Structures are given as C-alpha cells and as structure tokens.
Amino acid sequence: MTNTPASALFSAIRANDLIKTKTLLETDPGLLQARDERGTSPLILASYSGLLPMTKLLVEAGAEIDASGATGTALMGVCFKGHADIARYLISVGADLEASLPNGSTALHFAAMFNQADIVELLVAAGADAGAKDVEGQTAADHARKRGFTTLAERIS
Numbered sequence: 001m002t003n004t005p006a007s008a009l010f011s012a013i014r015a016n017d018l019i020k021t022k023t024l025l026e027t028d029p030g031l032l033q034a035r036d037e038r039g040t041s042p043l044i045l046a047s048y049s050g051l052l053p054m055t056k057l058l059v060e061a062g063a064e065i066d067a068s069g070a071t072g073t074a075l076m077g078v079c080f081k082g083h084a085d086i087a088r089y090l091i092s093v094g095a096d097l098e099a100s101l102p103n104g105s106t107a108l109h110f111a112a113m114f115n116q117a118d119i120v121e122l123l124v125a126a127g128a129d130a131g132a133k134d135v136e137g138q139t140a141a142d143h144a145r146k147r148g149f150t151t152l153a154e155r156i157s
Contacts, residue, residue: 005024006034006035008020009021010036012024013046014049016051016053018054018057021042021057022061025057038070039069039070041069043058043064043067043074044067044069044071047074047083048081052089055074055090059090065094066096066099068099072110073095075091075095075107076101079114079123080116082116082118084118084122087107087111087119087123095107097123097127097129098129100132102135103134103136104133106128106132107119107123108120108123109134109139112140112141112143112144112152113147115144115147120140120152120155121155124155140156141156
C-alpha cells in the first residue's frame with residue numbers, strides 16, 4: 001500500500017495508536033470505508049487484532065459493524081481468534097449474529113470450529129441460531145463434533 005491517508009490509518013491501527021487514528025478519522029471520516037490490500041476494513045483489522053479500545057473508537061466514529069471483508073465480519077473474526085471481550089462489545093452494539101459468508105458460516109460456526117467456548121456461550125445467550133446450517137448442512141455443533149470438541153458440541157445443541 002502506498003503512502004496514502006488509508007495506509008496511514010491502517011498503520012496507526014496496527015500500532016494501536018488511538019490518537020493518530022482519531023486524528024486521521026476526524027480529518028477524513030470516509031477512511032472508515034477504506035480497505036487494505038487484503039480487503040480488510042479498519043474495524044475488522046482492529047477487532048481481529050484484539051484491540052478493544054481501537055475497536056470501540058472505530059465503532060464510535062461510525063464504522064459499519066457488519067461490513068464484511070474477505071474473511072467475514074468483525075464478529076466472525078473475533079470468534080475465530082477468541083477475543084471474547086471484543087465479541088461481547090460487538091454484540092452489545094448490535095452486530096448481526098446471523099451474518100454469514102457465502103458458504104453459510106456464521107459467527108457461531110467459527111466459534112465452534114475453533115473451540116471458543118466462552119464466545120459460543122455469548123452468542124447463544126445473545127440469541128444466535130444454533131440450528132443455522134452452512135451450505136454443507138452442518139450446524140455449529142456439527143462442526144465442533146467433527147473436530148473432536150464434543151463437550152462444546154453438547155453445549156450448543
């Protein structure tokens with residue numbers, strides 16, 4: 001990525017520089033729509049990286065919570081990575097629990113596939129559909145069971 005305001009924003013997020021990020025967004029709020037070379041939004045990068053204060057800053061600045069990148073939404077990313085604090089925050093500000101990738105995978109599928117029990121509980125308590133099936137007809141519990149996470153699969157079912 002060349003030296004542009006968007007590249008400066010992504011660098012500030014990667015460096016967890018809240019002040020620089022805030023300044024860049026105050027100068028150009030449209031940067032919230034930027035994508036890096038992988039198609040990742042600022043919010044997805046911050047949340048996936050486990051940066052809760054940065055995630056909050058971006059949401060408060062107007063980032064679209066359910067914007068999807070190549071790997072899904074911010075909520076899907078934290079379910080994969082295991083950032084329960086950020087999952088809790090995203091759920092509290094209205095993240096779509098049923099957003100899915102073209103293959104039908106939802107945040108609950110990701111949490112189950114990667115044995116993120118705390119996040120599975122958060123999602124189910126928030127109303128995520130445990131019966132949602134991906135294009136292969138698999139539920140989150142099916143994915144957990146297939147990977148040997150039988151206790152987690154039982155908690156989802």
